[in-house]
């Protein structure tokens with residue numbers, strides 16, 4: 001297909017269409033399981049002359065299956081460039097280490113995935129990189145936190161786990177006015193729900209482990225870029241300066257699994273978003289549930305912003321029961337849904353953020369993040385919504 005035609009396809013067609021392999025004519029992407037690649041005099045000279053991605057050198061520097069995953073991620077995120085990584089956290093740390101120097105400052109939302117928060121709050125401080133945590137849904141607090149040395153504003157499209165949705169346009173305006181790079185983690189939403197680069201965000205980081213792969217069988221990550229502030233080859237620069245040095249490439253087998261996952265992203269998310277909306281409405285009127293957080297509910301504090309930015313609202317939701325013991329009793333008595341870490345798979349998974357993913361985040365910081373001890377996070381899978389409701393109701397009835 002001519003590339004200009006591909007660019008005009010709608011999301012589902014873009015996700016499923018992968019050009020055939022010119023060497024074998026296979027319409028399914030080939031899996032290249034090789035950690036090393038044969039040189040000849042010509043390749044040798046090209047590498048010596050500085051060519052990198054166009055020649056295969058060594059698995060840690062890149063691999064043809066990984067490049068095909070990068071190509072497909074670019075297409076579905078609307079990016080000009082993509083760099084695949086070993087995990088979502090590798091995407092985040094490679095981006096941050098690639099961009100930042102000692103003395104730089106970050107403005108970040110209070111609520112991000114726990115490991116991201118800990119990296120900013122504990123680890124980057126060792127390198128003299130400070131972060132000010134704010135509520136990015138409140139543009140005034142972001143503006144007040146910006147300093148002359150602020151290099152990055154960082155937020156999640158839908159925040160894990162409190163489902164906050166910050167308006168993107170004011171963040172873009174504030175960042176670009178001061179040449180600050182705006183980074184968005186799109187893991188919780190997925191590019192089916194929102195494509196932050198189309199709204200002016202510079203870099204999207206993503207755990208492909210979740211909705212992109214969609215089957216809970218592969219860990220991977222991606223950095224996608226469309227930016228007027230950064231050089232066009234920025235991701236290629238950090239592939240060499242940072243990703244290769246940190247040793248965080250995506251494995252070819254995982255790239256192949258994730259590529260397979262991308263092709264069904266549209267149909268999966270369509271169902272997952274519908275199911276999340278049904279469950280959210282159900283929990284909202286359930287007597288054992290104190291509060292439901294889902295951007296599609298009118299009760300959600302940023303419902304109007306979400307409606308403007310992501311009208312399908314995503315496949316994740318959270319709800320609160322009285323306390324951690326009650327949350328544990330519910331999850332331990334689910335039969336259809338899994339009580340398990342991670343999200344975005346075809347099976348519904350549930351967890352207690354305060355005492356699982358955010359266990360190492362101090363209690364007062366969890367309060368700032370709006371994470372109650374009795375909060376339950378639900379990642380909707382492909383089960384029938386009525387069966388899920390019966391499963392949750394049976395467990396909630398035990399409280």
Ligand SMILES: Cc1ncc(COP(=O)(O)O)c(C=O)c1O
Pocket residue numbers: 087088089090113156160185187188206207208209210219220221342
């Ligand atoms: C929002 C978000 N970002 C990043 C990550 C990290 O992804 P990975 O586990 O692939 O490193 C996660 C993991 O749960 C996440 O929820």
